[in-house]
Amino acid sequence: MEQTTPVTQLPVASSATAPRRLADSFAALWSSTKFNAPDLADYATCHIERETRQGVSLLALAALLFLVQTAAFASWFDLGPGYSYTYILLAALALHVFWSARQVRDVKALNLLAMLLLIVCASALVLLARRSGTLHVVVMLSVAILLMLIPLMPWGLREASLTCAAIYLMFTSLTFFTRLEFGHVELWALQLAMLTSTLLSLVLVGRALRVRKNDLALRFRLERAGAAMATLAERDHLTGAWNRRFLEREFERVVGLxxxxxxxxxxxxxxxxxxxxxxxxxxxxxxxxxxxAVAAAFEGLDGELECLVRLGGDEFAFIVAGSGEPRARLAALLGAASGLAARSGERAIPAPTFSAGLVLLDRACSLDAAYARADALLYQAKRAGGAAIHYGSMTQGATP
Known part of the structure; x- marks a missing residue:
């Protein structure tokens, strides 16, 4: 009997998601500041601002070097004062943008500054061509260079496309919709230069943005993983309380705060x-x-100003606010811990009791001094029979 091989059909969902993935990829490349995760977007904000400022400075510096060289070229080959003056003025504008980028902190303002430089340069070249009545090769080269400078900015396709469109439309309107006499070859050579430069610039912008976003996402995940590992290294695995390493590192900061x-x-x-x-x-x-149960009872501490630390075994250290009645507050916390402990096991056990030494800190108190004083107070409470809190300052005696 002849066997037929079943035809494996691809699930419809896979083909249906392909346009969606394409749309998501384009959306990611369209904007340099849009990210799928809000926490990643918050993380990327400061990096985008710094990279945008660096991009504007680099763009202005590259434009400045090109414009100065072109001005010297126009003067050397005697293209006329209009060419020299135009390129010198544009070089001055590029220098101004270079210095202004150092003062601006807003990403949108920095983007507008870069777009302004490129569009003003293109407008000046349009006016230069209208004044001279010819499309000199220097002008066409300048247009191509302006478009090729766009990938120096950490833009998305949105900003890059708008800038390219503005430059392209200005020169197209000059060459095709005016009565100026331009050579047939020069017109199409300019179109070829602009379209090729625009295409290359947009491809480079999209590729650079993809790499930059992937890099930011990777750095974000690595920093989060590093922070999580650092937190785990300073947490007691049984109770979730901080450990001695955290206390030694953070004591001065918390007391100073x-x-x-x-x-x-x-x-x-x-x-x-x-x-x-x-x-x-x-x-x-x-x-x-x-x-x-002790750690659970202390969960309500202010994480910025207060903490619970497991030192080892059944010994804990803690920092709490000293305003009000700190001893009464500690007694309430220990009472809550005792009640939780009595109900936490598989069978009922007597509610445990606690002994504590509590010391009011001086402003310039070290951890070693505070530990020694609190340990002495704890020893007094234990020697008196336990189930007590002995409270004192760094210099005064204990109060049971």
């Missing part, structure tokens, strides 16, 4: 009373649940 805001700060140490006995009686899983 309190000082700048004229807000007192407290540093403290706490541990769980009879934690070893709790582990031995109920198991290490219940002990882990108690540690996690």
């Amino acid at each position: 309190h000082a700048r805001r004229a807000a007192p700060a407290c540093f403290g140490l706490l541990d769980i009373d009879q934690f070893k006995a709790l582990n031995d009686t109920y198991g290490h899983r219940h002990g882990d649940s108690v540690l996690q």
Whole structure:
């Protein structure tokens, strides 16, 4: 019996998505500031501003060099004062744009500055051709160079197309819709130069924009991954609290931020009373649940001014605002942690108690000094039987 090979049909959805992918690719190339992800767009803003400023400066500098050379060429071969004066004035404009780009911070203003330079140069060349009544080869070369300068700007196809269209329409209206006598060959040579230069410029603009956006997206992902890795390296894997490395790095910054805001700060140490006995009686899983309950109770801290740090075992350090009643606030946090811990395991356990040493920081207090003072207060609380908060300043005695 003859077998027939089944014909594999491509899913309709794949062909239907091809136009959509093409449209998305064109949309990405149309605008240099449009990105699919809002967070990527925010990240790219400062980079786009810097690259646009650099592009305007490079464009103006390249135009300046070309215009100065062309002015010297026109003077050397005695093309007439009109050519020399026109190119000298345009060179002065390019120099002005070069210096102005250093002062402008808005991307749209920078784009307009670059478009203004190119369009004014093209307009001046149109007037020069009308005045001389001939399409000199220098003018045609200048038009092609102006169009080829466009890829120096980090533009999308939108800005590049508008600039190319403005230059093309000005010269086309001059050559085809005026009564000036231009040679037949010169007219079509100018059209060929403009169309070829425009096509090459748009291709280069699109390719450069694709590379630049891919580069920004890659840098964005790498920086986010690096930040995530740095955060993981400073987090305790069990509780999610910060670790000792974070405390050593951020202590001065956090305390300094309190000082700048004229807000007192407290540093403290706490541990769980009879934690070893709790582990031995109920198991290490219940002990882990108690540690996690402490971190959960402190989740409401102000992440900019306050933090909870697991130092190791059942010992935690913390920085909290010292205004109001910091000891009463700490007691409430520890009470919440005790209640969470009692309900966190698979079976009910007695609510654990905590001992803490809390010290009001001076403005110029080091971590070592604060740690030593808080540790002494914690030791006093433990020696007094635990389940207590001993509070003091860097110089005064403790208050149970």
